[in-house]
Amino acid sequence: MSENKEFAELHAEGKVYKLPIIRGSEDEKAIDIGKLRDESGFITLDSGYKNTGATKSAITFLDGEEGILRYRGYPIEQLAEHSTFLEVAFLLIYGYLPKKEELSKFTDEIRTHTMVNEDMRKIFDGFPVNAHPMGVLSALVTSLSAFYPKAVGMDIKDREYLDLTIIRIIAKLPTIATWSYKNSQGHPLNYPKNSLDYCSNFLHMMFSLPVENYEVNPVVAKALDKLLILHADHEQNCSASTVRLVGSSHAGLYSSIAAGIDALWGPLHGGANQEVIEMLQEIHAEGGNVKSFVEKAKDKNSGFRLMGFGHRVYKNFDPRAKIIKKAADDVLKSLNVKDPLLDIAMELEHAALNDQYFVDRKLYPNVDFYSGIIYKALGIPINMFTVMFALGRLPGWIAQWLEMRQNGEPIGRPRQVYVGEKVRDYVPVEKR
Ligand code: CMC
Numbered sequence: 001m002s003e004n005k006e007f008a009e010l011h012a013e014g015k016v017y018k019l020p021i022i023r024g025s026e027d028e029k030a031i032d033i034g035k036l037r038d039e040s041g042f043i044t045l046d047s048g049y050k051n052t053g054a055t056k057s058a059i060t061f062l063d064g065e066e067g068i069l070r071y072r073g074y075p076i077e078q079l080a081e082h083s084t085f086l087e088v089a090f091l092l093i094y095g096y097l098p099k100k101e102e103l104s105k106f107t108d109e110i111r112t113h114t115m116v117n118e119d120m121r122k123i124f125d126g127f128p129v130n131a132h133p134m135g136v137l138s139a140l141v142t143s144l145s146a147f148y149p150k151a152v153g154m155d156i157k158d159r160e161y162l163d164l165t166i167i168r169i170i171a172k173l174p175t176i177a178t179w180s181y182k183n184s185q186g187h188p189l190n191y192p193k194n195s196l197d198y199c200s201n202f203l204h205m206m207f208s209l210p211v212e213n214y215e216v217n218p219v220v221a222k223a224l225d226k227l228l229i230l231h232a233d234h235e236q237n238c239s240a241s242t243v244r245l246v247g248s249s250h251a252g253l254y255s256s257i258a259a260g261i262d263a264l265w266g267p268l269h270g271g272a273n274q275e276v277i278e279m280l281q282e283i284h285a286e287g288g289n290v291k292s293f294v295e296k297a298k299d300k301n302s303g304f305r306l307m308g309f310g311h312r313v314y315k316n317f318d319p320r321a322k323i324i325k326k327a328a329d330d331v332l333k334s335l336n337v338k339d340p341l342l343d344i345a346m347e348l349e350h351a352a353l354n355d356q357y358f359v360d361r362k363l364y365p366n367v368d369f370y371s372g373i374i375y376k377a378l379g380i381p382i383n384m385f386t387v388m389f390a391l392g393r394l395p396g397w398i399a400q401w402l403e404m405r406q407n408g409e410p411i412g413r414p415r416q417v418y419v420g421e422k423v424r425d426y427v428p429v430e431k432r
Pocket of ligand 1: 268269270
């Protein structure tokens with residue numbers, strides 16, 4: 001990366017300001033405005049940070065125009081095909097592909113930290129049955145800080161404790177996530193089985209019941225592992241930026257991740273996967289009239305958007321959606337599931353991609369469009385879809401938090417352009 005050898009010029013109020021140009025390793029260009037206000041009094045304004053780089057990051061490269069996504073330089077297609085979720089987690093967090101012994105150690109440690117404190121289990125009794133698992137997940141992740149107080153304001157140079165904190169959250173999230181679901185069903189909670197791999201253990205905790213035996217289907221475990229890889233990081237999206245921003249006050253890892261979970265829950269972000277299936281079910285229930293939903297999505301007064309369509313950065317195609325579409329097809333075939341929602345999804349995709357409104361705005365299916373169909377085929381209930389996204393995104397959030405802290409980034413504190421009232425005198429209530 002080159003810095004400060006080239007400059008952009010800003011002409012304003014009769015003066016010229018020289019602004020350093022920064023280039024990334026993939027020749028991404030940025031203008032450094034860090035000192036602009038000190039020199040000129042100007043700030044920049046960019047609602048939704050549509051064109052603002054918040055950091056320099058070495059974790060994930062994404063080219064929205066070309067549909068490229070790489071974790072630490074490795075193409076998502078290769079990782080989805082050949083790697084495992086825990087290997088990808090190691091790669092994202094530590095920056096390199098682990099040697100065999102390193103991966104075994106990492107995996108074994110995760111395997112042996114899956115239990116959560118029994119006192120934490122009691123917290124579940126306080127939630128109403130039917131509570132959405134995302135709300136419960138976020139609350140329980142925050143409460144990890146109460147059970148591991150040393151993780152609050154942690155010294156990140158204490159490598160051993162840092163690694164333990166990372167292991168703990170990766171290991172415990174599936175336990176907490178499945179318990180959130182069990183709570184929403186009013187079912188007894190299952191303890192982890194440490195003989196099982198990460199995804200099989202998740203499935204066991206989700207689906208085992210005291211009244212009948214549950215055998216993990218390896219096809220289901222494998223498909224789940226692939227989905228988690230595809231969700232593992234996505235550079236400076238809403239939840240990752242939230243994690244970095246919260247963490248920039250030196251809040252601990254657990255609180256920062258809990259904030260990321262809350263950000264993810266929104267229907268414009270990870271919450272879209274639940275909304276997609278609900279939308280497809282609605283189309284199905286109304287007789288499969290795909291065209292009328294496309295028309296509704298184009299009507300700005302309807303307040304309706306085609307969920308699972310469009311992306312802030314992908315303007316050509318979402319490479320994750322491509323892989324997931326194929327995986328959905330494979331999984332449904334291998335599990336012998338016939339789901340009319342897949343046909344509706346493909347029809348909807350075809351209708352939208354051939355409609356000028358969607359073509360003009362470069363709106364393509366995103367990662368959430370087909371993921372719900374696989375989750376559904378794997379038996380994952382709809383209210384758990386966004387939890388699955390959170391489970392997958394966890395390593396990315398950890399990596400983003402760690403990078404921000406290791407780079408010694410300052411506390412995040414944007415500026416604003418004030419458009420409110422000018423100064424005025426207070427009027428006592430009886431005189432208003
Ligand atoms: N259906 C209909 N119109 C849309 C859609 C959609 N799904 N998405 C964007 N548009 C229109 C929007 O109305 C606007 O039109 P106009 O220029 O005429 O005002 C134009 O396209 C640009 O949209 P925008 O809202 O300015 O774009 P954005 O970058 O702020 O929003 C988005 C990106 C993902 C929030 C948006 O496309 C959306 O709401 N999609 C549906 C929700 C969804 O699927 N979210 C999951 C995103 S991928 C998973 C993740 O990483 O979070």
